[in-house]
Amino acid sequence: MYAEERQQEILRMARDAGRVDVVTLAEEFDVTTETIRRDLTALERAGVLRRVHGGAIPVERLGFEPALAARDEVMTAEKERIAKAALAELPEDGSVIIDAGSTTGRLVQVLPADRELTVVVNSPPLASVLAARPNLNVIMLGGRVRGRTLATVDDWALRPLADLHVDVAFMATNGCSVAKGLTTPDPAEAAIKRAMIAAAQRSVLLADHTKFTNTYLARFASLAEIDVLITDTGLDAATAADVSAAGPQVVRA
Numbered sequence: 001m002y003a004e005e006r007q008q009e010i011l012r013m014a015r016d017a018g019r020v021d022v023v024t025l026a027e028e029f030d031v032t033t034e035t036i037r038r039d040l041t042a043l044e045r046a047g048v049l050r051r052v053h054g055g056a057i058p059v060e061r062l063g064f065e066p067a068l069a070a071r072d073e074v075m076t077a078e079k080e081r082i083a084k085a086a087l088a089e090l091p092e093d094g095s096v097i098i099d100a101g102s103t104t105g106r107l108v109q110v111l112p113a114d115r116e117l118t119v120v121v122n123s124p125p126l127a128s129v130l131a132a133r134p135n136l137n138v139i140m141l142g143g144r145v146r147g148r149t150l151a152t153v154d155d156w157a158l159r160p161l162a163d164l165h166v167d168v169a170f171m172a173t174n175g176c177s178v179a180k181g182l183t184t185p186d187p188a189e190a191a192i193k194r195a196m197i198a199a200a201q202r203s204v205l206l207a208d209h210t211k212f213t214n215t216y217l218a219r220f221a222s223l224a225e226i227d228v229l230i231t232d233t234g235l236d237a238a239t240a241a242d243v244s245a246a247g248p249q250v251v252r253a
Contacts, residue, residue, distance in 0.1 A: 007039045011048055014058045015213045021055035075208045078232035082206050083107040085230050085253035086170060089204045094167040097196045100151035101172025103206040120166060122152040122192055153188035161195040169200035173207050175214035178246050181223055183216040190218035202227045209234035223247045
């Protein structure tokens with residue numbers, strides 16, 4: 001098992017159990033405790049675990065939302081595959097919303113140069129990348145910028161969305177489950193996401209498989225409100241079937 005694979009499994013175990021300890025992990029993976037400590041340090045630097053005496057706790061248990069830069073450093077290969085698969089959902093021309101997020105940020109990077117589109121975003125970093133593309137008309141939603149996610153929120157972002165109608169909204173989420181739907185830690189971001197979905201003819205969710213182990217404070221949509229879910233092959237077949245039965249078409253890239 002490669003170090004990255006072991007670290008992803010450690011993260012999954014931490015999220016399932018609420019915490020992990022070094023000695024048990026060393027026995028589970030048949031490696032030294034020092035190897036496990038290095039794994040936990042790497043996961044803490046990525047912003048997904050917090051080290052405690054003898055082990056680690058997932059940041060969600062601490063009420064802590066990882067910063068965008070930290071989230072962008074994990075599951076990179078999976079996010080790139082998801083983004084490329086999402087290109088199949090782009091209209092030939094017309095308009096799209098791209099929600100703020102690390103996976104949607106990968107979609108921005110792979111947008112084709114030969115398609116005329118109007119792109120609505122609520123992320124200053126994504127807007128700056130898109131604005132340099134001559135084939136794109138970029139609309140930036142104003143408002144307060146949340147430092148942790150670099151997303152614009154509150155009334156100045158909400159009001160324009162009420163008057164927009166786009167072909168597709170490409171959405172991000174922090175948590176996803178059949179029972180609780182799509183959730184995020186911040187109610188202000190949840191309000192923006194809800195308005196984005198309402199402004200779109202179709203909604204496409206981009207979410208790697210780790211998003212299916214968490215539920216956060218603010219719910220912004222049910223799975224029935226999503227037309228397509230694009231995830232990675234790490235999502236097990238049983239969960240994919242449950243999600244599909246709740247409404248959206250499921251694509252595992």
